[in-house]
Amino acid sequence: MSRLVISGAGGGAPNRLEINDFIKHDKYFSLYVQALQLMYTERQQSDAQSFFQVGGIHGLPYTPWEGATVDPPVNADNQWAGYCFHSSVLxxxxxxxxxxxxxxxxxxxxxxxxxxxxxxxxxWKAAATTIRQPYWDWAKDSVPPPEVISLLQVTITGPDGKSKLVDNPLYQYRFHPIDPSFPTPFNNWPTTLRRPKTQSPTEGDNVAELVAVLKNAQSNIRSNTFNMLTRVNTWPAFSNSTAGDGGSTSNSLEAIHNSIHNLVGGIGHMGDTGTAGFDPIFYLHHTNVDRMLSLWAALHPGVWVTEEVCEEGTFTTPAGLPVDDNTHLTPFYNSQETFWASAGIADTAKLGYTYPEFNGLDMANPAAVQKAIAAIVVGLYGDAVLGLLPAKASTIAGTAAGQLWDWTARVKVKKFEIGTSFSILFFLGSVPENPKEYLVSPNLVGAHHEFVNSSSERCANCKVQEDVVNEGFVHLDGGILDLGNLFTLDPDKVEPYLKKELHWRAVRLDSSPVEIPSLEVTIFATPLSYPHGSLFPIGGKARRHNTITHGRTGGSHDA
Incomplete structure (x- = not known):
């Protein structure tokens, strides 16, 4: 058989654009809307180039794509892990x-x-040559434009040069038909859904809730992103959310990625690894995840994939085996018989694209690229952290000039403990009585999210890996200063405040409370210096404050 080789789009390596900029480009947006509709409808769902089959690479229906299997085959039950590497350096x-x-x-x-x-x-042909998949920069603007989340129809310029109103393919994907492999509730929904209120077959997107939830999460997403890009320095700590962060008290890229899935999807398709790939917003999200990889790599020249045991395993990679930058990234062929590996994809130009941040930079000069990208990252996201520094905000008293205490809650939890995606939500002050109000509460200061396959009970490999422990961090500084009225981040003041006012709740994606026995929440305070001439704060040795959570359900195991 002739396989589809992934060589990237043609026409050189033009920019992938942020979605808010992309929709302003009439030719790009008009072509994109129509091209996406063709991906939906031009071919049957069984065709390898159909939207359904490409979305299915990430999860359901858990069948080989373009014949990508291994010899000898992995245990058939492991197919329920899909091809995707989660909780992995890959x-x-x-x-x-x-x-x-x-x-x-x-x-x-x-x-x-x-x-x-x-x-x-x-x-139009020139625009078609340089068009690339747009990205949604959730760290800059956590709420996508209406063209993505609320408009059932959009206006484009048609082939005759006239404006016309057409169905909006970014709003949802309609299954034709619903695949028989889909479990409840996904076997009830004819289209993809975002934050539906119920499992009813007639349910639609809850756009108002989606907007409110994403708005409330903005500062946390931006803070997590800036700290990840600037303070996480090793590949294992950057790449994935398994425990053993190597000393950092900031989130991995995967942990931030998980939060977007859960916040957007709720009990809908984006909140489950098996169905997320069918929501068109998945590709806006993951293109930004890829952009974050480019930004982080530029800030950390010479750091790339390191070897690690693959704890969860995939359809083609058994659990317990080491993986590294030469491991096959199945099912993505780079020839008719071979697959891409991480070692061959550090340069995005090989795959036909770049990002606007790299325009005009000499990529052969890593030090110059690092300096330029550092300045861009500070400009885009730095206010989430740098605005708290005493050098920037003189109202913070009791802290040595040029230093900030970064307070974080570390979450450790077994990923597969409840068999579905879930969240650990953190509050300072009162917690709403109604769990449905948790994600929009003004006292919500951050969250840790686990993005899980709800069909994990059918996965022999998932059952073997029930004890896999993931780790994440929730930055509390902004909440302490905004809600605590302390005007300081000094441990003498913050520790008693957090003992009294810090609360957390574990919830499923339908907001129902859930008990998670493995949960451990520990508080750390990290001194951050900000020397003259430094673009980023520099972290010192993190100090544990076990007494803040010890003795409480889900608190620190150590006194």
């Missing part, structure tokens, strides 16, 4: 050729659309 790099595959098919469909234009055809 998490960021596996998704890179995945997004390139989606972009390549989209680009091909865009060429077909451009060929139908009878007005200004040369410029």
């Amino acid at each position: 998490f960021p790099t596996w998704h890179r050729p995945y997004m390139a595959l989606f972009e390549q098919i989209l680009w091909t469909r865009a060429q077909e659309v451009a060929a139908t234009y009878t007005v200004d055809q040369a410029n």
Whole structure:
């Protein structure tokens, strides 16, 4: 058989654009809408280049894509793990050729659309050559534009050069038909859904709740992103959420990624690893995850995938085996017989794209690139942390000039303990009596999210790995200063405040409370210095404050 080789979109390596900028480009947006519709409808769901099959690479229906299996085969029960590497050092790099595959098919469909234009055809064909999959920068703006989350129809310029109203493919994907492999509630929903209120077959997106939840999470997402980019310095700590962070008290890329899935999806498709790939917002999200990989790599030249035992395993990689930068990233072919590996994809130009932050930079000069990207990252996200520094905010008293205490809650928890995605939510002050109000509470200061396959009970490998422990961090500084009225982050003042006012709740994605016996919450305070001339705060040795949570349900095991 002739397989689809992932070589990236054609036309050089133009920019992937942020979705808010992308929708302002009429030709790109018009081509994108029509190309995406072709991916939905041009081919049957059984076709390898259909939207359904590409989405299914991430999870359901757990069948081989383009014949990508291994010999000897992994135990058949392990197919329920899918191809995707989660809780693995390969998490960021596996998704890179995945997004390139989606972009390549989209680009091909865009060429077909451009060929139908009878007005200004040369410029439409030129736009089709440079179009790339847009990204949603959730750290800058946690609420996507209406063209993504609320408009059932959008206006585009058609092949005759006239404006017309068409169905919006970014709003949802309609299954044709619903695949018989889908479990409840997904076997009831004819389209993808975001934060539905119930499991009813007639349920629709809860756009108002989606917007409110994402708005309330903005400062936490931005703070997590800035700290991840600037304070996490090793590949294991950056790449995935398994415990053993190597000394950092900041989140991994995977942990931040998990939060977006749970916040967007709720009990809908994005909140489950098996179905997330069918929601079109998945590709806006993961293209930004890939961008974060590019930004972090530029800030940490020479740091790339390190060897680690694959704890969870995949459809083609048994659990318990070591993986590294030469491990095959199945099912993404780089030839008719071989697969991409992490070692070959550090340079995005090989896959036909770049990001605006790298425009005009000499990529052969890593030190210059590092300095330029550092300044851009500070400009985009630095206010989430730098605005708290006493050098920037003189109202914070009791802290030595140029130093900030970074207070974080570390969460350790068994990923598969309840068999579905869940969240650990942190509050300062009163907690709403109604769990449905948790995610929009003004006292919610952050959360740790686990993104889980709800079909894990059917996965022999998942059962073997029930004791896999994940780790995440919730930065509390902003909440302490905004809600505590302390005007200081000094431990003498903050420790008694947190003992009294810090609370946490474990909830499923439907907001129902859940007991998680493995949960352990420990508080750390890390001194951050901000020397003259330094772009980023520099962390000292983190200090544990066990007494803040010890003795409480889910608190520190140590006194």
